[in-house]
Amino acid sequence: MNLKETELCLGLPGGAETVECPSKSGVGNKRGFSETVDLKLNLQSNKQGPVDLKVNGAPKEKTFLKDPSKPPAKAQVVGWPPVRNYRKNVMANQKSGEAEEAMSSGGGTVAFVKVSMDGAPYLRKVDLKMYNSYKDLSDALAKMFSSFTMGSYGAQGMIDFMNESKVMDLLNSSEYVPSYEDKDGDWMLVSDVPWPMFVESCKRLRIMKGSEAIGLGTFSFLFVSLSGSFFFPIMFLLLFHPIGFQLQERWRSSRTDHEQQKKNKDNMH
Amino acid sequence: MTEEDSSAKMSEDVEQYLKLNPPCSSSSSSSAVAFANKSGTFKSSSPPCPEHVLENVLENVLQFLTSRCDRNAVSLVCKSWYRVEAQTRFEVFIGNCYSLSPARLTHRFKGLRSIVLKGKPRFADFNLMPPNWGAQFAPWVAATAKAYPWLEKVHLKRMFVTDDDLALLAESFPGFKELTLVCCEGFGTSGIAVIANKCRQLKVLDLVESEVTDDEVDWISCFPEGKSHLESLSFDCVESPINFNALEGLVVRSPFLKKLRTNRFVSLEELHRLMVRAPQLTSLGTGSFSPDNAPQGEQLPDYAAAFLACKSIVCLSGFREFRPEYLLAISPVCANLTSLNFSYANISPHMLMPIIRNCHNIRVFWALDSIRDEGLQAVAATCKELRELRIFPFDPREDSEGPVSGVGLQAISEGCRKLESILYFCQRMTNEAVTAMSENCPQLTVFRLCIMGRHRPDHVTGKPMDDGFGAIVKNCKKLTRLAVSGLLTDEAFSYIGEYGKLIRTLSVAFAGNSDKALRYVLEGCPKLQKLEIRDSPFGDAGLRSGMHRYCNMRFVWLSSCVLSLGGCRDVAQALPNVVVEVFGSDGDDDDDTVTGDYVETLYLYRSLDGPRKDAPKFVTIL
Numbered sequence: 001m002n003l004k005e006t007e008l009c010l011g012l013p014g015g016a017e018t019v020e021c022p023s024k025s026g027v028g029n030k031r032g033f034s035e036t037v038d039l040k041l042n043l044q045s046n047k048q049g050p051v052d053l054k055v056n057g058a059p060k061e062k063t064f065l066k067d068p069s070k071p072p073a074k075a076q077v078v079g080w081p082p083v084r085n086y087r088k089n090v091m092a093n094q095k096s097g098e099a100e101e102a103m104s105s106g107g108g109t110v111a112f113v114k115v116s117m118d119g120a121p122y123l124r125k126v127d128l129k130m131y132n133s134y135k136d137l138s139d140a141l142a143k144m145f146s147s148f149t150m151g152s153y154g155a156q157g158m159i160d161f162m163n164e165s166k167v168m169d170l171l172n173s174s175e176y177v178p179s180y181e182d183k184d185g186d187w188m189l190v191s192d193v194p195w196p197m198f199v200e201s202c203k204r205l206r207i208m209k210g211s212e213a214i215g216l217g218t219f220s221f222l223f224v225s226l227s228g229s230f231f232f233p234i235m236f237l238l239l240f241h242p243i244g245f246q247l248q249e250r251w252r253s254s255r256t257d258h259e260q261q262k263k264n265k266d267n268m269h
Numbered sequence: 270m271t272e273e274d275s276s277a278k279m280s281e282d283v284e285q286y287l288k289l290n291p292p293c294s295s296s297s298s299s300s301a302v303a304f305a306n307k308s309g310t311f312k313s314s315s316p317p318c319p320e321h322v323l324e325n326v327l328e329n330v331l332q333f334l335t336s337r338c339d340r341n342a343v344s345l346v347c348k349s350w351y352r353v354e355a356q357t358r359f360e361v362f363i364g365n366c367y368s369l370s371p372a373r374l375t376h377r378f379k380g381l382r383s384i385v386l387k388g389k390p391r392f393a394d395f396n397l398m399p400p401n402w403g404a405q406f407a408p409w410v411a412a413t414a415k416a417y418p419w420l421e422k423v424h425l426k427r428m429f430v431t432d433d434d435l436a437l438l439a440e441s442f443p444g445f446k447e448l449t450l451v452c453c454e455g456f457g458t459s460g461i462a463v464i465a466n467k468c469r470q471l472k473v474l475d476l477v478e479s480e481v482t483d484d485e486v487d488w489i490s491c492f493p494e495g496k497s498h499l500e501s502l503s504f505d506c507v508e509s510p511i512n513f514n515a516l517e518g519l520v521v522r523s524p525f526l527k528k529l530r531t532n533r534f535v536s537l538e539e540l541h542r543l544m545v546r547a548p549q550l551t552s553l554g555t556g557s558f559s560p561d562n563a564p565q566g567e568q569l570p571d572y573a574a575a576f577l578a579c580k581s582i583v584c585l586s587g588f589r590e591f592r593p594e595y596l597l598a599i600s601p602v603c604a605n606l607t608s609l610n611f612s613y614a615n616i617s618p619h620m621l622m623p624i625i626r627n628c629h630n631i632r633v634f635w636a637l638d639s640i641r642d643e644g645l646q647a648v649a650a651t652c653k654e655l656r657e658l659r660i661f662p663f664d665p666r667e668d669s670e671g672p673v674s675g676v677g678l679q680a681i682s683e684g685c686r687k688l689e690s691i692l693y694f695c696q697r698m699t700n701e702a703v704t705a706m707s708e709n710c711p712q713l714t715v716f717r718l719c720i721m722g723r724h725r726p727d728h729v730t731g732k733p734m735d736d737g738f739g740a741i742v743k744n745c746k747k748l749t750r751l752a753v754s755g756l757l758t759d760e761a762f763s764y765i766g767e768y769g770k771l772i773r774t775l776s777v778a779f780a781g782n783s784d785k786a787l788r789y790v791l792e793g794c795p796k797l798q799k800l801e802i803r804d805s806p807f808g809d810a811g812l813r814s815g816m817h818r819y820c821n822m823r824f825v826w827l828s829s830c831v832l833s834l835g836g837c838r839d840v841a842q843a844l845p846n847v848v849v850e851v852f853g854s855d856g857d858d859d860d861d862t863v864t865g866d867y868v869e870t871l872y873l874y875r876s877l878d879g880p881r882k883d884a885p886k887f888v889t890i891l
Contacts, residue, residue, distance in 0.1 A: 077804075079395030080778065081694060081721040083665040084452070086478045086506065090613050091663065124532060 111199055115141065117176065117207035128199045134190065141178060142208065177208050271850040304761040320349060326352040329528035337362055352827035356380060363387065364823050366404055366428065367848065371412030383422035383447075384413065389827050389891075390872060391776075392801050393427060393453065397828055397870065401885050405455075405763070406430040411653075411762025414441035422473075429453070432460035432484075439467035447473035457482030458509060472525075475503040483509035490515040499523040503530035505554045505587060506659025506768075510534040520546045527581075528868040530554025531588035536561040537572065544575040553579070555587030558595060568760075569797040572598035586610035586635075593620050610635040612661050620642040626651050635659040638673040638694060647676030657715075667722050674728075675703070684740035697728040700756060703737030707744040716741050722777040723804075726756040733757055739764035749796075752776035762786035766793025774799040791818055795887030801826040809836025812871075816840060819847045824874040832868040834891075840873065840889035841891035848880050849873045849891040 111128040124144055131137045178190045181204040190198070190205075310644070324525060331354055334340055344354040360383040361374065361873050374381075388404025406428045410875050413420055420442045430453050438445065445468045450456075458481060464474065465488055489512050492499075497519065511534055527550060531540065535556030544550070572595060576582070582602045591614050607629050611621075612635040621636075621644045628634075631652045636644070636662050648655065658681060662672055673695050679702040681688065688710040698720050706713075719737075726733055734755035742748060742765050749771050751760065757780035765772070766789030781787070787807040790797065791814050800822065808831035818841070819825060834851065841849035853869040880890040 077723070078666075079392070079397045080723070081662060081665050081719055082395050082778070083662065083694075084394045084478065084482070085396070086452075087613075087661065088665060092588065092667070094613070094615070126721075207869065 011063055031163050110228070113180075113201075113204050115144070115205040115207065118209055120207075128202060134198075135197055137190075138178070141205075176209060178205060179203050282605055287564075288627065314633035315791055321434040324349060324353050330865045331357045333805035335360075349489070352842075359383060361385070365874050366409065367881050368823075368876050371409050373878060375412050375416035375605060381413070381417045382407075383424075385418070385424040385426075386428060387426045390801065390824055390828055391427075391799075392803065392828065397803065398883075399887060400842055402852075403881065403883055403885070404428045405883065406434045406453075410437050410441070414438070418442065419444055421445060421470075424449040424451075424453040425453055427453065427494035429455040431455050431456060432463070435460035436463045439463045442468075444470050446470050448597045449473065449475040449477070450479045451477040454480040457484040458488045458810055459484040461504075462486045462488035462491040463675060465489070466493065469493060470498055472498050472502040474499070475501055475528075475530075476506050477503060479506050481507045481509075485509070487512045487515065489519060495522065496510075498525060500525045502526065502530035503528065503554065505530045505532050505589075507532050511645060513539050517542055517546060523547075524549075526550065529849070530586060531556035531586060533557040533587075537592075537595060539571055541570040541575050543748070544579050547576050549564065549581060550579055551581045551585035553582055553587070553590075555585065556589060557803075558588045558591035558614075560595075572639055573601055577601040580605070584608040584610075588595060588614035588616075596620055597623060600624065604629060605637035606631055608633040611640075612636055612659065615639045616644075617641070617664055618647065619861055622647050628652055633657045633872075635661070637661050637663045638671070639663045641672040642674060642677035642680070645673060645758075646680040646684075649680040652685060653687070654689055655681075655685035658685070658688065659692040660694055660851070661692075662694040662721065665694075665721070669696065669721070671721075674697040675701065678702045679705045679834060686710060687712055692717040692719075692752075694719045694721060696721050697725065698734065698737070699729050700727045700732065700737035700740075701729070703852075704733070704740040707737075707740040707876050711745060712747060713741070713745040714747050715750040716745065716748060717750070717753065717776070718754055720755040720889070722814070724756045725754075727844065735761040735764070736839060739768075742768040746771070748772060750774040753780055754778060755780075758782050759786040761791070762789040764830075766790050769794050771796055773797060777802040777805055779804045781805045781807065784808055784814070786809035788814040798823045800824070802828070804829040809833055809839070812836055812840060816843055819844055819873060820875050822875065824872065826872050828870040830868075830871075832871055833866045835866065837868055837871055838891050846877070847873055848876045850884070850888050852888045 112125050113128060115124045115126055126137075126140065128137070128142075131140065179186050179187050180190055180198075180202045182201045183203060187206070193201075296625075327350060327489065328742075331340075332815075337360075340354055340358055343349045355377050356379060358378055359380060361371070361378060362385045363374070364387050366386050368387045371543050386406070386409060388406075389398060389402065393402070397718075398435065404427060406425060411658065414437055418441065421444055421527055423438065423445075424447070428450075430450060435456055438448075448464060448468075448471070456479075461474075461476070461481065464471070493514075499519070502519075502523075509532075511532065512859055513535065516531075516535075517539075520529065526547055529543065529547065529552070531543070531554055533556055535543075536557075537558055537560045538556070539561075540556055544553070576599055577603065583605055585599060585606060585608070586612060588596075593616075596616075603624060604627050607630055609628060609631055610633075615637060616639055618641050619641050625631075625644070625647050632657060633652050634648060634652060636659075639649075640660075645660070648658075660677075662669065664670070673693070675695075675698050677697075678693060678698070681691075681703050682702075686709060688706075689712050691713070692715075694890055695718075698718065703718065720734070726771065727737070734753075735758055738751075738753050738757065738761050745791065748769065751769065751772055751774070753767070753776070755763075759782045761787070762781055763844065765775070769775075769790075770793075774796070775790060775797060777800075784807055786805070787802075790800070790809055792812075798821075801824075803826075807827065812827070812832060813836065815825070815848060837849055840847065849872065850872045851868050852872075875886070884890055
């Protein structure tokens with residue numbers, strides 16, 4: 001599993017990278033722990049033994065164990081040089097700004113969308129171009145918001161579906177599903193349209209409670225889980241279930257209410 | 270005993286007490302004695318009891334004491350002095366939010382008007398700490414909201430602040446005047462909007478290097494109509510567009526506004542309009558410093574004239590997306606500038622020269638290494654009053670090209686003899702240059718050198734950087750803060766321990782050979798308060814050598830060293846007043862206990878109220 005691809009960045013498009021990362025164009029490791037996650041895998045296997053780093057090998061490139069007169073490998077290390085992420089983001093943004101101006105077409109390299117999760121205190125941003133599949137995105141989202149789902153759902157994190165009966169439970173449950181706003185402003189459940197098409201049309205992501213997701217337009221659900229890699233096309237359930245259509249109507253009207261309330265709230269400030 | 274006699278005796282007692290005071294408050298003690306001698310002549314309607322007279326005297330005297338060091342000393346004299354000091358303390362500084370509980374604060378101090386709170390340790394800025402570690406402002410705002418309704422000032426650094434916290438703050442303190450958030454996160458423009466709207470006495474709203482979520486709220490429009498009290502407004506870190514007309518309107522109705530730091534969404538034309546409206550500004554953050562769009566053939570705004578009109582500007586920053594052709598517009602203010610921050614601008618030596626040669630009065634200069642050694646030489650030639658220099662890397666990677674080196678450092682040391690503080694990122698350095706600085710700049714209190722390549726020796730001699738840093742600690746007798754880098758052996762640390770008697774903050778990365786290095790520092794530096802170490806071969810024996818110090822330190826951070834759980838536990842058990850936290854770097858451990866014996870990160874700090882209750886699962890408190 002190439003965890004580096006799922007690394008999330010809060011920074012702005014493009015540009016120079018402080019981490020060696022072959023496919024990446026994103027920047028700003030505000031909470032990027034891909035290196036450490038990657039290294040954690042090393043560390044896990046080493047943790048059992050007694051402390052003897054010479055034997056266990058080196059998490060995070062413990063170059064002090066090597067001959068100090070030889071320069072260490074050129075792989076970048078977490079948090080080194082010690083430049084604050086804020087500054088790194090600003091510089092990267094500038095560099096990408098220049099790069100974007102050089103490029104005549106806009107929007108070729110990045111597709112940043114905001115991600116909000118019901119109940120989470122703040123928004124995050126992801127660059128959809130960094131992922132190659134729904135699975136990558138779902139892993140990333142799960143990791144990003146795992147700290148919020150942990151409390152209620154335990155290690156299971158987001159939804160982990162093993163059987164169909166749970167699907168119906170989903171509609172009534174407080175589990176989370178990802179939805180997105182498409183180019184037309186409609187909210188859809190993240191579904192099984194081809195990935196590139198999804199990246200093109202997705203403007204915003206919202207991870208909402210399953211009960212609110214009833215009736216979102218879709219052909220199928222996407223379920224994410226912390227540990228697994230499940231992808232369940234359940235088109236028949238929503239599309240052909242008679243209740244599905246009624247719920248769609250109800251949902252659409254409730255959505256406009258919600259938007260209106262939100263607008264009102266904003267206007268009050 | 271008559272009243273006169275008892276007062277006289279009391280004067281003697283006071284004098285005796287005062288003799289126990291440390292020298293730093295000697296000036297206040299002499300005035301206190303004088304006061305006490307006169308106290309016998311005061312008449313009051315009923316005979317005051319001795320304690321009350323003494324306390325009155327003290328109250329009157331202590332209000333002149335502002336230094337927290339002095340106040341802490343005063344409070345240790347006796348219970349009565351402790352009480353009076355607590356009553357008269359209006360500003361409190363809490364260097365580690367976990368060193369005490371909010372309840373303890375509100376119990377001791379009843380009249381606070383200003384709070385400074387610091388949360389996460391500095392290495393958290395470099396991704397060495399998983400998110401959601403803590404440092405929440407919420408319990409503090411909740412406690413102070415009840416205890417200090419007259420609170421005026423809150424200054425937070427590295428704290429987690431939510432919009433709800435900001436809303437509670439705005440509601441609870443009707444006289445609230447100053448909010449400063451440095452390196453904070455967890456809130457967005459909606460929280461700022463509430464502050465803007467509800468804090469009618471607001472003088473200062475400074476957001477510095479904080480992460481502010483874009484909630485798509487037009488917070489600038491939320492400032493109420495009518496004259497505002499604003500003196501300082503800094504939002505250069507807010508990464509979202511702002512309503513410029515509202516900003517302009519706000520500036521127009523803020524006659525006291527002295528400091529304005531705009532974000533990069535303010536263009537040069539807009540900046541011009543603001544400057545025209547606020548010629549009284551002393552500190553200006555210039556936003557993007559580039560025009561919106563190509564000139565349309567009309568008369569361009571006369572930027573130089575705008576700067577000329579703002580005669581009071583002494584501090585300039587911003588230049589987030591600057592266009593070189595406009596840089597010279599700042600020339601009219603250069604001669605008056607005391608502070609210039611180019612550290613987000615990719616400025617070449619060629620661009621810098623015409624500007625810096627007029628900046629004779631500059632005391633603080635921040636720039637990118639894009640100015641190269643030549644640029645530093647130009648600074649050295651002109652800026653004789655320079656006190657603080659920071660050179661940041663344009664390309665912050667280990668193996669990037671290094672446009673600055675020992676040449677620039679040495680030039681600065683020769684030209685800027687009054688230098689007090691330096692932060693210098695470079696790729697290569699020599700002991701000679703560092704030693705030259707130690708000899709030329711004896712006023713240095715802060716020396717932070719970051720040689721970006723790990724374990725890099727002197728690039729000319731090939732030797733470790735021990736001698737250079739040794740010279741710094743030996744010659745710079747006022748040094749209080751030191752950050753080391755490059756190839757360093759235990760010897761460098763023996764110098765630090767031997768000569769660094771005033772050092773309070775020490776940052777170490779990828780340095781040293783053995784525990785001896787850590788021992789030298791912990792045994793040798795009596796003033797050490799903050800010790801942050803990463804990726805160095807220090808283990809349990811080194812950690813143990815500091816047991817006698819940890820209660821007197823603010824914190825110790827050791828990450829990616831060679832510590833074992835057993836060693837950390839020993840410290841935790843031996844020092845009940847010290848909280849010992851142990852955690853990994855990724856925070857993804859599903860277990861809530863540390864598995865195995867290896868300790869990724871140790872963070873220990875003294876605390877009056879024991880281990881915190883809000884630690885996340887990935888933190889183990891030993």
